Amino acid sequence: MGRWSEETVIKAAPDASSLAAARKLAHPGPWSDSGSNDVLVWGRCQGSGKTPYQVSVDIVAPAYRCSCPSRKFPCKHALALLLLWSRGEAAEAGAATADFAKEWADQRADRATAKERRQSEQPADPEAQAKRLAARLALMDAGVDDFSRWLTDLVRTGLAAARKQPYSWWDGVAARLVDSQLPGLAEQVRDMASQIHGRTDWSDHLLLHAGRWWALTKAWSARDNLSPDEFADVKAALGWSTASADVQDTEQLPGPWLVLGAHRSDDGRLQQQRTWLQGPDGTVVVVLDFAAQGQGLAAPQLAGALLDVTIARYPGTAPQRAMFTGPVNPLGAAPSLGQGNSIGQALKQESAAVAVSPWRTRHPVLLEGVIINPEDRGWLHDPNGEALPLVDAPLDSLLALTGGHAADIFGELEDGRLRPLTVVVDSMVVTP
Amino acid sequence: MWLTDLRTAALVGTGRHEAPLPPAEMGFHAPEGQSREEFLLDQAALADVVTRATRSASAVPITGVFSPAPADMEPQASGEAARLLDLLLTQPPVGLELRTQLVADWLKLAEESRRRVPHRLLPALLTLAETKSTVFRSLEPAIGTRGRWMQEIKSPTSQEPASQRTGAPSSDAAADYDVLRNRDASAARVQLQENWTSLSARERAGNLALFAGNLLDxxxxxxxxxxxxxxxGVREVALRLLDQLPRSARATRMAARLKPLLQVKGLLSKRLEIDLPPDPDKDALRDGVPADPRKGEPDRMARLEAIIKGAPLDVWTSVTGRNRSATASLLKDEPRILDAMIAATAARNDVEWARGLLTVVTDRRLLDCLPPAERAHWLERHVRISNDQPLTLAPLLQDLPQPWSVPLADAVLTVISGKDGGRLAAMLSEDLPTALPPEATERCRLLLAETDKDAARRRVLRDAVQYQSFKQSLTEAFR
Incomplete structure (x- = not known):
């Protein structure tokens, strides 16, 4: 595993104050016994107490350990150590692994092996499994029925009346959905409360979403008639997650995988990172990472990087969700993202994707030779004279990178607008 | 139409308004026996899919698109240099004031090594320049063609931050005249003479005031x-300017008024007695000696000050028969007289008199008259031997060009590390990191290593070390 860049360390920080505190410690003064190898970085940091804090970091599958009492994770000591290491100012490779770091790494390895053994040794009890599944399905059936009734009530009394309801009314519905193991749907309902108070086109937004929710309840009821991929999409929309262990055993797709772009979001409760990848045969997949507030997300992959890694795909229609099934080794940077589309073609692709799976709201597209127009919130113009509005666009950055010249832009098409994630300029793939 | 009707029905509710029938061409057939609510929800689901599957590109005219930026001529700063600028702009590892200075340093180093700012860093840099004039003034030429293009897009009349601008001429005509005076002082004078009678009093005073920068005999x-x-107003400007000309006829007239007031007394001629001037006559009033006030006692001392400021300073040495510093020492107990002499020295930028007066009084106006190296040398000695309060010392040091000489830095660090040095450190907190030369860094590091409870002093020293080490990294990155 190579040395992290300072940016990677910064992104691992749970918040700005931890990073600021870490910077104050990121000088060799308080550090002793530091060192690193391919997997671990370790060191002792002299704090205010008599005994120095023992800090160990697993840099392959990021994990942090520090003997300090901080509730931040990773704590300022781990971040400071990583900062020093990333700058090459401490924790040089070559030293023998410190006892505390070795002990921690051994404990982790033992735990991982024990867990694997437990899982492999405990043969699944098919009867108990079937019982659990039946119970869950019954619970979800009841939840979907309840939600259908709520939807009919909603349109009977009218959307205008719903807009007068307080946030707690929507939260109540969302809570019932969570109880019925429908967290995906719950999330959408909870989000609607702020959307209808914040949007000017709130009535259309609510009407179309109510239609989508209604279709979802119908799809659930008719699940026996759905293909496995269609059913997987419905499950994902409702929030029934697929265990990663189930995915791990499916077909392994070798690389190299090209990182098309990535997006991070934070809704105050959950941080999410979407990384779009393209395989050698053009297959596009998305890797999702989640982390709770205050926790560090997985280190992001650099846009344009070619990754030597195998992936496995979650069930569902394309573009599928995927997960890495082995260590990620960067092979270098690609000079471009390949052949792009016109705006018209991109919208046609979106139409086709909606026809296959109406629950999907984001579609990855690569647009070719588009010009940035900073008017309003930003537009893209293609050589055919067609235009597409932008969303969440860092306009200054896009203008600085492209200089008003035509460039290839990769992004997510969402609600008829493009969220630009990557720009290709001067044979380089750059994140704006 | 269908969507509009559907929206209306949904808004008021199916209790009051039935959902419309979908257009026949959609081929949508509702199942039998549906309730009004189910019928509406079915159509809402249809509307959702139809809306998303039939999106077409907008045909927005390209009115807002600017002509593309021309190609950059200089290569971009790459590698470590680019990384350091990125760090300064996005995650500054130093305080915000130091960051501003380091960004300006980066731009200067880029200029020297003929490199430009990487395009991706331009937005953050230009945003910083909007509020920091130090950065704004250093943007050229390192921002390159793309940076200038961005500036035009962001605001076609890109200007220095308003709060930082000083002495801006009030009108275009005044600005034009300022340019002319700076370019060709004689031509500007001739022009003003010709237009004198046609200009308003405010314009005459304003244009005349612009002579101050390059006044000629x-x-x-x-x-x-x-x-x-x-x-x-015009007369006052002229008087202020004539104070700067010790060889003028008005200076000779003032000398004639001053000389009779000065008398050397005492056995060893060690005392200089100064009389107050008589009531001003018409000519004295014209030369700027203040008239009597309408009420109360006249300020005779102010009359004397006006005369001192207008007369050549050498009147004093000719009366005492001593050199300048010896003459100045005769005036040690006359603060107002000394102050008037300092004002005259500063107005004429008289180096000799500045040296003479500095032997008895410390004043930044006098220091400003000295050449930079001499000023630094004088201050260094002064810092070492005087017991000036930080309040007196700090402004003098802040006024010096940076970086300071090594001996001066050494002297200041000695004071700062002394028992009561914390106050001076606090007062110099913004200047010291950039003022200290690289050679002083090691001493700062040693001082920092010593246990010290004075937080302000520690902070200043730490800033100084951080600034120098980062600047060193910048210099190496551009090699």
């Missing part, structure tokens, strides 16, 4: 003429 005739101007 040849300007005297116009200034004499201005002494007879009917506007008080």
């Amino acid at each position: 040849e300007d005297e005739a116009l200034l004499e003429r201005a002494l007879d101007d009917k506007a008080k």
Whole structure:
């Protein structure tokens, strides 16, 4: 595993104050016994107490350990150590692994092996499994029925009346959905409360979403008639997650995988990172990472990087969700993202994707030779004279990178607008 | 139409408004026996899919698109240099004031090594320049063609931050005249002489005031003429300017008024007695000696000050028969006289008199008259031997060009590390990191290593070390 860049360390920080505190410690003064190898970085940091804090970091599958009492994770000591290491100012490779770091790494390895053994040794009890599944399905059936009734009530009394309801009314519905193991749907309902108070086109937004929710309840009821991929999409929309262990055993797709772009979001409760990848045969997949507030997300992959890694795909229609099934080794940077589309073609692709799976709201597209127009919130113009509005666009950055010249832009098409994630300029793939 | 009807029905509710029938061409057939609510929800689901599956590109005219940026001529700063600028802009590892200075340093180093700012860093840099004039002034030429193009897009009349601008001429005409005066002082004088009668009093005073930067002996005739101007504002400007000309006729007249007031007394001629001037006559009033006030006692001392400021300083040495510093020492107990002499010295930028007066009084106006190296040398000695309060010392040091000489830095660090040095450190907190030369860094590091409870002093020293080490990294990155 190579040395992290300072940016990677910064992104691992749970918040700005931890990073600021870490910077104050990121000088060799308080550090002793530091060192690193391919997997671990370790060191002792002299704090205010008599005994120095023992800090160990697993840099392959990021994990942090520090003997300090901080509730931040990773704590300022781990971040400071990583900062020093990333700058090459401490924790040089070559030293023998410190006892505390070795002990921690051994404990982790033992735990991982024990867990694997437990899982492999405990043969699944098919009867108990079937019982659990039946119970869950019954619970979800009841939840979907309840939600259908709520939807009919909603349109009977009218959307205008719903807009007068307080946030707690929507939260109540969302809570019932969570109880019925429908967290995906719950999330959408909870989000609607702020959307209808914040949007000017709130009535259309609510009407179309109510239609989508209604279709979802119908799809659930008719699940026996759905293909496995269609059913997987419905499950994902409702929030029934697929265990990663189930995915791990499916077909392994070798690389190299090209990182098309990535997006991070934070809704105050959950941080999410979407990384779009393209395989050698053009297959596009998305890797999702989640982390709770205050926790560090997985280190992001650099846009344009070619990754030597195998992936496995979650069930569902394309573009599928995927997960890495082995260590990620960067092979270098690609000079471009390949052949792009016109705006018209991109919208046609979106139409086709909606026809296959109406629950999907984001579609990855690569647009070719588009010009940035900073008017309003930003537009893209293609050589055919067609235009597409932008969303969440860092306009200054896009203008600085492209200089008003035509460039290839990769992004997510969402609600008829493009969220630009990557720009290709001067044979380089750059994140704006 | 269908969507509009559907929206209406949904808004008021199916209890009051039935959902419309979908257009026949959609081929949508509702199942039998549906309730009104189910019928509406079915159509809402249809509307959702139809809306998303039939999106077409907008045909927005390209009115807002600018002509593309021309190609950059200089290569971009790459590798470590680019990384350091990125770090300074996005995650500054130092305080915000130091960051501003380091960004300006980066831009200067880029200029020297003929490199430009990487395009991706331009937005953050230009945003910083909007509020920091130090950065704004250093943008050129390192921002390159793309940076200038961005500036035009962001605001077609890109300007220095308003709060930082000083002395901006009030009108275009005044600005034009300022340019002319700076380019060709004589031509500007001739032009003003020609237009004198046609200009308003405010314009005459304003244009005349622009002479201050490059006043010549040849300007005297116009200034004499201005002494007879009917506007008080014009006369005051002319008097202020004539104070700068010790060889003028007005200076000779002032000398004639000053000389009889000075008398050397005492057995060893060690005392200088100074009389107050008599009530001003018409000529003295014209030369700027203050008139009696309408009420109360006249300020005779102010009359003397006006005369001192207008007369050549050498009147004093000719009366005492001593050199400048010996003459100055005779005036040690006359603060107002000394102050008037300092004002005259500063107005004429008289180095010799500045040296003489500095032997008895410390004043930044006098220091400003000295060449930079001499000023630094004087201050270094002064810091070492005087017991000036931080309040006196700090402004003098802040006024010096940076970086300081090594001996001066050494002297200041000695004071700062002393028992009561914390106050001076606190007062110099913004200047010290950038003022200390690289050679002083090691001493700062040693001082920092010593246990010290004075937080302000520690902070200043730490900033100084951080600034120098980062600047060193910048210099190496551009090699």
